[in-house]
Amino acid sequence: MSLASLLLLADGRLPSGGHAHSGGLEPQIANGRVRNVDGLAGFLRGKLATTGLVSAAFAAAACADVTRSAELDGGLDARTPSPALRKASRAQGRALLRAGRAMWSLPPIGREPHQPVALGVLAAAAGLTPADASIAAAHGLVTGSASAGVRLLGLDPYAVHALLARLAPECDRIAAAAAARAGDPVDDLPAAGAPLLDIGAEHHATWEVRLFAS
């Protein structure tokens, strides 16, 4: 594997539109559940253990076998009850494919796959391993929401990065657990759900004015 390619894939500056999404944080700030760094920590821990685990496992599975992309995409549909979150995930998948096509040679997959599937396909094209895809997925998920937290609440960026450093071992653990299951049948892959993220996304989608797309 190429460490530099992995860093490129995990870089927040990758032009894949990730900065437009708060990963479900904006509605939880609006309803008062997240007000400070502690609230953000609880949000990120729960997100990592649920959507983080699922995204990491599906990214690893797609990287391990890109021919399973369509089947994995269906598996994410069954794990994403919120239409707003399905839409956000597919929009991010499409943007990621666009960036990926410019960087590496991608196999043909659907135009608008779920984001973790697209991430796994990019990782495979970059010569990375399923474990790399899985850590990129978990890392992207927490850092994306964390930077949205800095912007939405004006949190101290040093305190937020201190939190990310504390979460790093957990991020590694989740990614390793996810990668170990990359070859499982789709129905057996992790399916940890986060009811508040679903509910928040549905409310958020009805707002007339919002800072983030999701």
Add this chain to the structure above:
Amino acid sequence: MRAEARIVAAGDGRGGTRLAVLRGESPLLLRRTGRPADGWATVHLVGGAAGPLRGDELRLDIEVGPGARLEMRSVAASLALPGRPAPPSRLTITATVAGGGVLHWLPEPLIAADGCDHIAVTRVDVGEGGRLLWRDDLVCGRHEEPSGSVRQDTMIRYGGFTLYRHELAVGPGAPGWDGAAVLGGRAVGTLVAVGVGLPAGPAGPDAAVMPLAGPGMLATAVGADIRTVAGALDPLCEQPTLAPAV
């Protein structure tokens, strides 16, 4: 404790529902309740013993045949308790609903008492043209006590493909479960509807009704206590569209 219970509901060919098998053992006792009305059979689950307690291995199988209409309820909340040191208690429910069959699973909540360790596995297979309402409510801890560990592992399939796949873990060992991404409170309820329309959209401040990617809907509600959840989900279980089909 190990226990198994089994129900087979079949159409009687005259628009009614016959319970071909109704067999349970403590703590999974089954009682047919009410009078047969509008072609429905109603069965109540009666807890015949405390628990589930650690080490319990419980299994409930439900089969609804073509033309049968079965509504399942429970007489009281079930309370997962610690018991002696042992592996987690496990309740495995499997249900199949044939095309033209209807199953309503509308039990009282599960309460995760402090120190419990419980796994609830649900596998539902609905054939094309079958209808389903599947409700699961969970309360994390009794009044003012920490939550025990509960893991729910649910898969609902329709016409041979997976419609809804969901796992939820609460209590010690489930990082961030009470944070602002997962529950943010101590109660959660879900209602999966197949072949039954629900009004989609936000359903109160902490609830939403969502069209799934496949042919079905999910209503989810969270709350500080079960009353909030019941307030959002109970009315959806009483839709006029749920009136027995002709």
